[in-house]
Amino acid sequence: MTAILSACLLSWAATVGCAQTAPSGPNGAPAAEAASTFGESAPLISATDLLERQHDSQRPTVVLDVRTPEEFAAGHVPGAINIPHDQLATRVAELADARDKEIVAYCRSGRRAALALTTLHEAGFAQLSHLDGDFLAWQAANRPIEVPPASRPAEPAGQH
Template sequence: MAHDNPTRTAALTPAALAGLLAQGTGPRVLDVRTPGEFRASHIPGSCNVPLDTLREHRAELLTHLDEDVVLVCRSGARAAQAEQALAEAGLPNLPVLDGGMMAWEAAGAPVDRGEARWDLERQVRLIAGSIVLVTGVVGVFVPGAHLIGTAIGAGLTFAALSNTCAMGMLLSKLPYNRGPRTDIRTVLASLREQA
């Protein structure tokens, strides 16, 4: 694990995590992506606790977690937010999988796969690009319509600078991405089994 400074989330490389899991002594893996993303691909044996559920039920989750947990998402951003939420609840310095599932898969580590789905980042690119394209074309006929595309561009710039994405958060709430609602009792039972 790399600790760059005390305020930065610890990171665990895919190779290091794969080695720990292969030994059977690995930490529990909490995947904070949406249920749809989780069903498409996840680390074998990981437990899906979507970021919204984790934030809402962090006090309950805390009673079933210890420092032997690694947080995972697509790229590491949501996992870092989950680490911050759990730190605020009293469980600081949980490691995040460096590079998330993208790095895990790129390293050739084992993955359980389900039905293929578009990840949230790709959906954001489609929606944002479509809005910019349509408002650009409509702007030829309707003065000022292009300003909608400008606002989308400003939102994407803010998303990159703040490492958050309002459009991604909205898209994550669509039925396509949510899948069946995550039941906290099922999550807690799964965590008890892994303990």
């Protein structure tokens, strides 16, 4: 009788314990899953819209390049700042002045920018967007690219 009672109690505890649901985030997804996928579902901004916003004083925008310093030095969206995605969590304080601005993140093709946007979202930033197509699409559309002077190839002597 004790064995049957123990088995019933164990079965009931397992059923109740397994029926508990994890805290949910937006759209009913578990909170941890919602946080990890924010960057994948962040609003997209087109290259055309980004160019317009960069010249709109009424809508301050920070362009965040989350690629490596070497990729950034080879060319980037004009006016972008570089904080590699794997350093963002420890360098997020550098963006303190951008809390009231829209931050548009990009990388080469999207994965690192999605991770960075998730990091920023978890740090309390609210106005976040992802450059549609990232830097590959920016280049393919022949958008302006800024190359820091130290990264430009030296001109041969006597040519100006």
